[in-house]
Amino acid sequence: MRPANDPDDxxxxxxxxxEIRSLSHGDWEAVRTIYEEGIATGDATFxxxxxGWESWDANHLDGCRLVAEREGRVVGxxxxxxxxxxxxxxxxxxxxxxxxxxxxxxxxxxxxLNALVESSERAGLWTLQAGIFPENVASLRIHExxxxxxxGRRERLGRLDGRWRDVLLLERxxxxxxxxxx
Numbered sequence: 001m002r003p004a005n006d007p008d009d010x011x012x013x014x015x016x017x018x019e020i021r022s023l024s025h026g027d028w029e030a031v032r033t034i035y036e037e038g039i040a041t042g043d044a045t046f047x048x049x050x051x052g053w054e055s056w057d058a059n060h061l062d063g064c065r066l067v068a069e070r071e072g073r074v075v076g077x078x079x080x081x082x083x084x085x086x087x088x089x090x091x092x093x094x095x096x097x098x099x100x101x102x103x104x105x106x107x108x109x110x111x112x113l114n115a116l117v118e119s120s121e122r123a124g125l126w127t128l129q130a131g132i133f134p135e136n137v138a139s140l141r142i143h144e145x146x147x148x149x150x151x152g153r154r155e156r157l158g159r160l161d162g163r164w165r166d167v168l169l170l171e172r173x174x175x176x177x178x179x180x181x182x
Contacts, residue, residue, distance in 0.1 A: 016070045018108065020115045023065035023077055028053045030074035031067065031098075038098045043136045046158050046165070061093060064119045068099075068108050075103040078112040080120060083129065091126040091178055097142070110142040117146055117172065126178025131157075131167045140168065148172040 023031065032053075038044035050056075064080035080093035095116065099109045120128055130148060132139045148170040156164040 018075075018111065019069045020066055020111060021069060023067045023079065025053065025057070027067050027074055027077070028056075031077045032056075034074070034077060034098045034100050037101045042161065043133050044098070044139075046160055048160075060096075061123065063123045064093065064116060064125075066112055066115055066119065068112050070103070075100040076108045076112050078116040080116065080125070080128070091124060093120060093125050093128055095128050095130040095143075097139070104138075109138070110145055113142055113146045117174075121174050121176050124177055126174045127171055128174075129169065129171045131169055134166055134168055140170075143170050143172075146172065 032050045035050045039047055039050065051059075060079045060081050066078045067074045068076035076097070076099040078095070078097040080095060083089050083092045083094050095113070097109050097113050097116070099112075117128065128148070129151075130139075130143055131154070132143065134140075134153075149172070151169040151171050154167045154169060157167045158165055
């Protein structure tokens, strides 16, 4: 479950330039802090604590990890994780997008997600999926704007803080990758 938690997907209005670049090990402290802010909302993930770098690194695709940086400060991140180790699912990945609490509402989540889509297509991925709590309206909005469609609702998928939570499943099929026939 890796939803965005950016409450507004409007265009970036800050005069400061936003740079989207590859996420590196050196970004981990900022990435973890932003992830922890998302966890604290209770509407971003079933996770209750951020993992260490080694675990996070092992569970995310090398070529599809991005950070958004403004004035030398990481203000958001996005990454893809494989959905399965089976080769038939080699072109399918799960999306994570998180934005610093102080930077939400400036379009960073949507910009990161769009850049992640482009990165995924360069990597040969044909399907991206996201599991999002229905209460995370901002995440739903940016995923829809990035071309994701609702596939279904997984009712009472898991418990978080003693409460059953539904998860909406969204996916985006690439119009560029995986379109060949035969």
